[in-house]
Amino acid sequence: MHVKRKKDFICLERVKGKIVNVLDGLELHTGVFSAVEQKRIVNQVYQLQDKGRKGELREHTFNAPRKWMRGKGRVTIQFGCCYNYAIDRAGNPPGILQPEEVVSLPPLFKDIIRRLIKWHVLPPTCVPDSCIVNIYDEGDCIPPHIDNHDFLRPFCTISFLSECDILFGSNLKIEGPGEFSGSYSIPLPVGSVLVLNGNGADVAKHCVPAVPTKRISITFRKMDESKRPIWFTLEPNLQGIEPLPLELNRSGSAAKSSGSNNHNGTKWTSRRRQQYDSRGYYNPERSIEQNDCGDWSSNQRRGKPR
Numbered sequence: 001m002h003v004k005r006k007k008d009f010i011c012l013e014r015v016k017g018k019i020v021n022v023l024d025g026l027e028l029h030t031g032v033f034s035a036v037e038q039k040r041i042v043n044q045v046y047q048l049q050d051k052g053r054k055g056e057l058r059e060h061t062f063n064a065p066r067k068w069m070r071g072k073g074r075v076t077i078q079f080g081c082c083y084n085y086a087i088d089r090a091g092n093p094p095g096i097l098q099p100e101e102v103v104s105l106p107p108l109f110k111d112i113i114r115r116l117i118k119w120h121v122l123p124p125t126c127v128p129d130s131c132i133v134n135i136y137d138e139g140d141c142i143p144p145h146i147d148n149h150d151f152l153r154p155f156c157t158i159s160f161l162s163e164c165d166i167l168f169g170s171n172l173k174i175e176g177p178g179e180f181s182g183s184y185s186i187p188l189p190v191g192s193v194l195v196l197n198g199n200g201a202d203v204a205k206h207c208v209p210a211v212p213t214k215r216i217s218i219t220f221r222k223m224d225e226s227k228r229p230i231w232f233t234l235e236p237n238l239q240g241i242e243p244l245p246l247e248l249n250r251s252g253s254a255a256k257s258s259g260s261n262n263h264n265g266t267k268w269t270s271r272r273r274q275q276y277d278s279r280g281y282y283n284p285e286r287s288i289e290q291n292d293c294g295d296w297s298s299n300q301r302r303g304k305p306r
Helices: 035-053 107-118 198-202 284-290
Strands: 002-006 012-015 018-021 027-030 075-079 130-136 142-145 155-160 164-169 173-176 179-181 184-188 193-196 205-208 215-221 255-258 264-270
Touching: 035 075, 035 107, 035 130, 035 155, 035 215, 107 215
Parallel strands: none
Antiparallel strands: 002 027, 002 264, 012 018, 027 193, 075 130, 130 215, 142 205, 155 193, 155 215, 164 184, 164 205, 173 179, 255 264
16 A cells, blocks of 8 residues: 655745744645545444434543534544533633543554554654544534644544545634635545644644535544543553554655645555565555454454454
């Protein structure tokens, strides 16, 4: 499976009297998940949503606000911690609510995290221990913001079901319900992983305008140790993950290709011996069954406990 990485995004803005690239630190990865794997992830999300609607998830894990206006009502499912977007009725400030207990990361999501580390999407020094799932209906959005520093950098967002644009800029403007304007727009292809770090995470705000159709995103983040919930325990199978060795393409050098926004990208192959047949040809079905997300295979399809 070929993973394409694009990281030379440029948007120069004046910030505190200096001209800076507010997108420095952004990376867009494609080819990380096959169509089959994406379908399994989406099915898992809808199963979790169904459990939430039935009250089978802890109170602060699932949230489905009433859609009282365009752009409002995005369903969220939080794992690993409960994050407060704004000051709540109890007066708690934005950030991780340490006393509140939510469901731990599901096994499939831990498989995704291992894939992200092994395939050089996220560094092994910043393994996510929490995530938030956003389930969008047509017209839902995410307003301009910078992610709270209760979470370390980098973090990433994976897109499913449909492509949408994400806006970046140091001065994003709200034009109307679900309508925003900004300096730079990045299309997020289905199955892509956007990594936010550096200025792209801390100088530029980002937002998702009202989406034209159904969409799912999963944002994986590592909590600051001092901000973790009081009930939090480390996941044993997320410790000591090592990235796989990279393999250059057949020409002997990293392939260059053009991507959206006219920025160059780097294409590389993360290759495991068992993903190839005796002739050396790539076998995608074998990859799905035996790669680092192999837990997504037969046991889950048959509904067996893991």
